[in-house]
Amino acid sequence: MALAPDNQRKSFGKGEVLQAAPPAPLTEISNCLEKIKVGWKKEGYLAALWHDWSKIAGSKLAANCRPISLKRGVLIIGASHPQWRQALIYNRSRLLASLKAGGHKIKELRIQQHHLTENKKIESEFNIWERHPSRVDVHGVNTCNTCGSPAPAGEINLWGKCGFCRRKCLEGHQGPSL
Numbered sequence: 001m002a003l004a005p006d007n008q009r010k011s012f013g014k015g016e017v018l019q020a021a022p023p024a025p026l027t028e029i030s031n032c033l034e035k036i037k038v039g040w041k042k043e044g045y046l047a048a049l050w051h052d053w054s055k056i057a058g059s060k061l062a063a064n065c066r067p068i069s070l071k072r073g074v075l076i077i078g079a080s081h082p083q084w085r086q087a088l089i090y091n092r093s094r095l096l097a098s099l100k101a102g103g104h105k106i107k108e109l110r111i112q113q114h115h116l117t118e119n120k121k122i123e124s125e126f127n128i129w130e131r132h133p134s135r136v137d138v139h140g141v142n143t144c145n146t147c148g149s150p151a152p153a154g155e156i157n158l159w160g161k162c163g164f165c166r167r168k169c170l171e172g173h174q175g176p177s178l
């Protein structure tokens with residue numbers, strides 16, 4: 001007898017019950033984005049800071065240091081390397097001044113050594129959202145050829161149809177290969 005994959009089985013008493021297959025990657029991405037957006041709300045406008053970060057910090061510093069949390073006006077910046085931590089400390093007052101000049105209500109800067117893996121994780125979450133095809137503010141709006149509704153141009157460029165039509169299409173072709 002063939003066994004269902006682990007993620008479709010659930011122990012139940014002494015036996016197991018089968019459960020629905022995990023959601024398709026599309027749903028996972030959108031769930032993931034929801035989490036990111038919720039995270040952003042919690043973090044205040046850390047996302048806005050990310051946008052301006054290379055302008056504020058300069059490209060060299062920005063590539064090696066990232067704002068990682070913002071609470072009550074205290075911005076914590078993580079540096080990927082002790083050398084960059086030193087550079088941040090050295091530039092702290094300049095950085096604080098340019099943050100204030102950029103309209104960010106930062107009262108204090110704290111600098112931390114930050115592991116690159118964590119940096120990469122934050123960065124990849126940021127990039128997913130930054131390039132996400134559903135971003136109308138990035139890609140603009142177009143009309144879906146399939147349903148004729150206005151839809152994010154990024155979705156249409158990527159899939160030839162809006163995300164809604166794509167989802168319908170994927171649901172219509174359920175199978176192991178997407």
Ligand SMILES: [Zn+2]
Nearest residue numbers: 144147162165
């Ligand atoms: Zn459509």
